[in-house]
Amino acid sequence: MMGGEILCIGSVLWDVIGRSGAVMRLGSDVPGRITRLPGGVAMNVAMTLRRFGMRPLLLTAVGRDEAGDELVAAAERLGLVTDHLYRSEDLPTDIYMAVEGANGLIAAIADAHSLEAAGDKILRPLSDGRLGSAAEPYTGPVALDGNLTEALLAEIAESPLFARCDLRVAPASPGKAERLLPLLPVPAVTLYVNLEEAGLLCHRSFEDAPSAASGLLDRGAARALVTDGGRTAALATSDSVLTAEPPQVLVTRVTGAGDTFMAAHIAAEARGETGETALATALAAAAAHVAGDVAT
Template sequence: MLKRITEYWLCVGGANVDVQGVTSARLLSGTSNPGHVQQAAGGVARNVAENLGWLGEEVQLFALVGEDADGEWLRQVTAKSGVATHGMVRIAGQSTGKYVAIRDLDGGLYTAVADMEVNEAWTDELVQHALERLPQAAGLFLDANLPETAIGAFVEEANKRGKMVMVDPVSVKKAEKWRPFLQGVHVLIASMDEVEALAGQSLSSIRDVEACANRLLEQGLHQLVVNCGEAGLYLCRQKESIWVAAPPVPIREAACDAFAAGIIYAQRLTPLLQEQAAYGLALAELSQHQTGRYDLHALAERKEFFVAAVNKG
């Protein structure tokens, strides 16, 4: 029987309000489109923390919000999953981060605007406040919504203490922030586009993905998980790599953060790449069909399904 994790996960990064506008017919540019608008809690670090919380894990989230109604709403929504939100700091004079997306009726992203200025308000004092929670943490998750100076401080201290550092680049634009810090990263979970930005080269084939991944490992990265869309998933570390077929339902948007949470959740449960991938896929799938606390029995069943599929392939 696996021993249950007693330490908490420390998640640091973005927490914002997501506003999604989806058209009810084919989108026409330059004019008003009928459709519906939804608001949800977002931010990669917040979403990962919430998913770990719904898994029953102990989680502490450190993120910056504004002194506004959106910030208080985010704190309340996040706390429902059991995540400790004392680290969601209100920044005077700032607005809570907001991501506004416009989508076609099939869900495809047409355009988006991210107003995340509040994330630049990290100070040395705020970083040190979060680092005080690191000694008792099972591991540290960071997203790229943090300033580079903050990223460097978190990675350096985590390495000194021998803590796992798990990373999501967030976007193509922000992926480059991680170039100086690969030496200290245990697991990097990214899309193929983000890996292209991080490596500074385009990837047009499976061989390109593998070669690029090897170069990132040579720079000190311990393990890489790449979502290659229809081509599947590629997981690798020194002297070991696997390809996993793409799931029937593509991993998109918030499901990407659930996938990352599944990979993180698996770190203390299994060293096997195929099982880590299966946990990620299973959680991404479950996240698209339910809200609230996860059924761990259902998670285990879907994990075993994906493990069998990987082994069969």
């Protein structure tokens, strides 16, 4: 896969994140900082890909409201292509809200109802000739997230519009991991999940990332990358299971770490890196993100 254009399909919204340096529990009321930044899995992946020199095109739903106009303007300032967005007149711009403490993510709510309601309207550029058609499908790399409905993901798994692309897929969260089940047996799919998500997809628990990656292949996946926080990560294909250790860093944020890992791995392979080298590059990028060494 060469560098350059890549489609990012899925959630593009506002992230509202409250962070505190205190250890938090249920009912905690502590001082901290609250930020609003462009977010969503597809957006986080696209922003990282852009930092690595690729040209991300966003396919998503954004409302024709003030929040949507601000989000599109922010995406364009970041160098992302917004020409193919579905802008809805009656659906509000989606939003994600999370609270993080010194002990990690405390709670989060993802309101991606507008993306779900828009359905296959976000894919029109792939069928109407702007980016491809059923007769001449898109042939480049595609990053897809699990914020789409299970029905639409199942449709994508069988759609001729995706028959010739290099499809990279990640769940939006553990709660949406099983939406990806229809994509597991698709030969061109590379799956990016954490240990918990791998267990949900395989309907069993795993002790570590290498066993989880192997388990996903047993479930039909062609290629799977599994991360496990600060522990060993793994990349499994039919030929081998490769592993790498993430750098040990002080964790200052967790939201977006998996998205950063996915994007960094895609970009590394676009540059020609392979195997353990690309895996290590992606882990280093994710570690820099959680350490707060990369601006968002």
